[in-house]
Amino acid sequence: DIQMTQSPSSLSASVGxxxxxxxRASQSISSYLNWYQQKPGKAPxxxxxxxxxxxxxxxxxxxxxxxGTDFTLTISSLQPEDxxxxxxxxxYSTPHSFGQGTKLEIK
Amino acid sequence: xxxxxxxxxxxxxxxxxxxxxxxxSGFTFSSYEMNWVRQAPGKGLEWVSYxxxxxxxxxxxxxxxxxFTISRDNAKNSLYLQMNSLRAEDTAVYYCAREAAAxxxxxxxxxxxxxxxTVSS
Numbered sequence: 055d056i057q058m059t060q061s062p063s064s065l066s067a068s069v070g071x072x073x074x075x076x077x078r079a080s081q082s083i084s085s086y087l088n089w090y091q092q093k094p095g096k097a098p099x100x101x102x103x104x105x106x107x108x109x110x111x112x113x114x115x116x117x118x119x120x121x122g123t124d125f126t127l128t129i130s131s132l133q134p135e136d137x138x139x140x141x142x143x144x145x146y147s148t149p150h151s152f153g154q155g156t157k158l159e160i161k
Numbered sequence: 162x163x164x165x166x167x168x169x170x171x172x173x174x175x176x177x178x179x180x181x182x183x184x185x186s187g188f189t190f191s192s193y194e195m196n197w198v199r200q201a202p203g204k205g206l207e208w209v210s211y212x213x214x215x216x217x218x219x220x221x222x223x224x225x226x227x228x229f230t231i232s233r234d235n236a237k238n239s240l241y242l243q244m245n246s247l248r249a250e251d252t253a254v255y256y257c258a259r260e261a262a263a264x265x266x267x268x269x270x271x272x273x274x275x276x277x278x279t280v281s282s
Contacts, residue, residue, distance in 0.1 A: 097273060097275055098198075098206065103268035104268075109268075143206075145267040149220070155205045
């Protein structure tokens with residue numbers, strides 16, 4: 055099975071900051087990488103698929119990059135509603151495993 | 162509007178059984194693969210099971226293989242998860258999620274609100 059590792063596990067930032075979250079796969083997954091946002095008590099929401107494709111309706115301040123084993127999610131200018139937990143997920147092979155999550159908190 | 166509504170969660174004793182349902186609306190259910198994903202309290206997301214649009218292909222996480230059974234009824238626009246031999250570590254919110262594709266790239270584009278399963282004596 056492919057293991058997904060996110061870093062950092064938690065991050066404190068301020069409104070307006072540029073933030074980057076990293077996800078690393080235990081083997082090459084090409085661009086088969088998705089990013090989700092989850093707020094407390096809510097279901098996850100798809101942000102990015104295929105490593106860099108923005109899901110419809112997601113603000114353009116979110117972007118994804120990477121291929122192979124190393125990927126990043128970048129939020130260009132943090133907004134108050136962006137404070138949440140972010141998960142990466144590989145869809146290269148079953149099981150479509152998730153990273154352990156990165157909790158983005160207000161500084 | 163796409164909607165996925167889970168039901169069937171609750172408190173069950175270790176070794177017991179529970180059947181979760183996910184009612185789908187707002188899209189052609191029979192055209193989509195579906196998944197169950199769970200989240201233990203305060204923990205991350207764990208993929209549980211997958212079923213193809215026709216029901217002919219099924220996968221399970223090792224942690225539930227042999228105990229859980231995924232199924233669907235396309236005539237009723239419903240997805241199910243039969244959970245047997247439940248353990249304390251199965252305690253979680255269970256989400257159903259629609260799987261979409263862009264070419265060969267797969268992702269979960271819609272999720273239900275989740276249903277809580279608590280396994281405890």
